[in-house]
Structures are given as C-alpha cells and as structure tokens.
Amino acid sequence: MYTLYDGHATGGVTVRAALAEIGAPHKIVNVDLGAGEQRSEDFSRINPCQQVPVLVLPDGTILSENIAILMYLADAHTESELAPRCGTVERAQVNRWLSFFAMNIYGPEYLRMRPAFYTTDPTGADGIAAAAAAYLKRHYGIFEAALGGGPYLLNARFSIVDIYIWMLVQWWDDRDQMYRDWPKTTRLVDTVMRRPKIALVHEAHFGKVISGETGHAH
Ligand SMILES: N[C@@H](CCC(=O)N[C@@H](CS)C(=O)NCC(=O)O)C(=O)O
Known part of the structure; x- marks a missing residue:
C-alpha cells in the first residue's frame, strides 16, 4: 500500500x-x-x-x-505501460522532456505566480513576474515546435510526461492565448484530461472536463 x-x-x-x-x-x-x-x-x-x-x-x-x-x-x-522501457530512445525522450518541464516550466511558474517570494526588493516583484512569463512562453513555444503528430509526446503512446504536462498547463492562466499559440500542447492536455481515470482527478482538482478538441478546462 x-x-x-x-x-x-x-x-x-x-x-x-x-x-x-x-x-x-x-x-x-x-x-x-x-x-x-x-x-x-x-x-x-x-x-x-x-x-x-x-x-x-x-x-x-x-x-x-x-x-x-x-x-x-x-x-x-x-x-x-506508463513509460517506455529504460534504455530505449523513447524513454530518453520521456526523461528529457520531464527534465525540461521541471526546469523550465515548474520552477519559473513559481517566479511568475509568487514573485515577491523571490526578491528582497518589494518594488521588483512585477518585473520578476513579467520576465518569468516571457521565459515560460518561450519554453512552451519550444515544446510546441518539438511536438510531432500527437496527441501525446510519443504520438499514440501515453506516458508519465503527458501527465506532468497536463498538470503544469493548469497553472497557465491565459487559456485563449494557449489554445491559439500552442494547439498541439493543448490537444495533448485535452486528451490526457479526458482519459477516464484522469478525468476524475481533473474534476476533483481543476473543475469540469469539457469534451471536444477546443473545450476549455476552466
Ligand atoms: N521540486 C518539488 C517541488 C514541489 C512543490 O513545489 N510543491 C509545492 C506544491 S505544488 C509545495 O508543496 N509548496 C509548499 C509551500 O508552498 O509552502 C517537486 O518537483 O516535487
């Protein structure tokens, strides 16, 4: 247990x-x-x-x-089958993007959402949030350009990296910009959140799952 x-x-x-x-x-x-x-x-x-x-x-x-x-x-x-076998190229890609999202999205999201925590200068917080938002956009853009045919990172094969990305995208508050600029990423996230077992977790934590490719999570 x-x-x-x-x-x-x-x-x-x-x-x-x-x-x-x-x-x-x-x-x-x-x-x-x-x-x-x-x-x-x-x-x-x-x-x-x-x-x-x-x-x-x-x-x-x-x-x-x-x-x-x-x-x-x-x-x-x-x-x-939540990840390819260790030592395969597919697994290396899963590890690579987990690492990418942990470094370039998870951490910087904290800078964007709680900038005051990261400075001793109270007047500097807005600048930290703005720089973090720009950094996040750039890195979401890098991921969007790297995604293939989808819907998941490994195309038809679902894995833990898709779960991680689904979670992180919930923190990004400009849903319209996201659907406009990162269509492959939002399709990945929509597909993850509609998996029957994950839909229950999604609804308990983030709100109703809306069906349809362009359905917004919030
Ligand atoms: N590096 C950790 C970060 C975990 C983390 O940031 N957890 C947050 C919740 S998402 C937390 O517990 N924060 C406690 C706090 O804000 O005091 C991981 O990847 O698990």
Whole structure:
C-alpha cells in the first residue's frame, strides 16, 4: 500500500493520476498547504523541503520530487505501460522532456505566480513576474515546435510526461492565448484530461472536463 502526502490541486495531482491509471492501492494524507501544515514538525521530518507530493512506498521508503515519483511508479508497474522501457530512445525522450518541464516550466511558474517570494526588493516583484512569463512562453513555444503528430509526446503512446504536462498547463492562466499559440500542447492536455481515470482527478482538482478538441478546462 502506498501513502501519498498531498494537498489540493498541487503538483501532486500527477501522482494521483499515475496511481489511478495503475489502479494501485493507496491512501492519501491531506496536507493543508493553506494552513501551513507542510511546515509542521511531523511533515518536515518526512520532507525537510516542506513540500508535497511525497510518496511513501510499501517498504517505508520516502520518495519526494514529482518526477522521481512518476518514474518510480512507471518502472515499478511496467504492466500499466506508463513509460517506455529504460534504455530505449523513447524513454530518453520521456526523461528529457520531464527534465525540461521541471526546469523550465515548474520552477519559473513559481517566479511568475509568487514573485515577491523571490526578491528582497518589494518594488521588483512585477518585473520578476513579467520576465518569468516571457521565459515560460518561450519554453512552451519550444515544446510546441518539438511536438510531432500527437496527441501525446510519443504520438499514440501515453506516458508519465503527458501527465506532468497536463498538470503544469493548469497553472497557465491565459487559456485563449494557449489554445491559439500552442494547439498541439493543448490537444495533448485535452486528451490526457479526458482519459477516464484522469478525468476524475481533473474534476476533483481543476473543475469540469469539457469534451471536444477546443473545450476549455476552466
Ligand atoms: N521540486 C518539488 C517541488 C514541489 C512543490 O513545489 N510543491 C509545492 C506544491 S505544488 C509545495 O508543496 N509548496 C509548499 C509551500 O508552498 O509552502 C517537486 O518537483 O516535487
């Protein structure tokens, strides 16, 4: 039995989605980020970074870091086919884009959404948010140009990187610009969120799934 420490609508939705796809028995311990529970002594012992998600494996091993958890789940449950076999070119591409999104989208989204946290100069926050937004747009554009026929990164083959991208795109607030400028990326995300098991996670955390290629998530 896995134990997932997570809050509401956090990056941990990726782990919820992967566990749902696998059908792995698990329990969820809610960490109320709004109430600061991530900074409690008990949770800090589990993850000194005071962040969710954290997955505790059946043997008691504590795994933090979103993409490490996703890779573990895919490799421990190969029958669910959530990632190509290690050592293949397809797997290298999955790892490459997981890494790309973790570095170039996940981190910079925090700069865009919470700029004041990243400066000691209160007058500098708006500039940080604007620079982060420009950086994010550039990198979403790079991904859009790299996507092939879709709908997923590996075309017909769904994998953990698609789950990760689905989660991150929920943080981007200009839906109209996204559908206009990144049609292949939004098609990928629409396809992920309509997978029956992921649709349930999506609705619980982000709102109603709307059918149709151009349906907006919000
Ligand atoms: N590098 C970590 C980052 C995790 C992270 O940023 N988690 C956020 C929720 S999405 C969090 O727990 N924040 C706690 C806080 O804001 O105090 C990962 O990839 O899992």
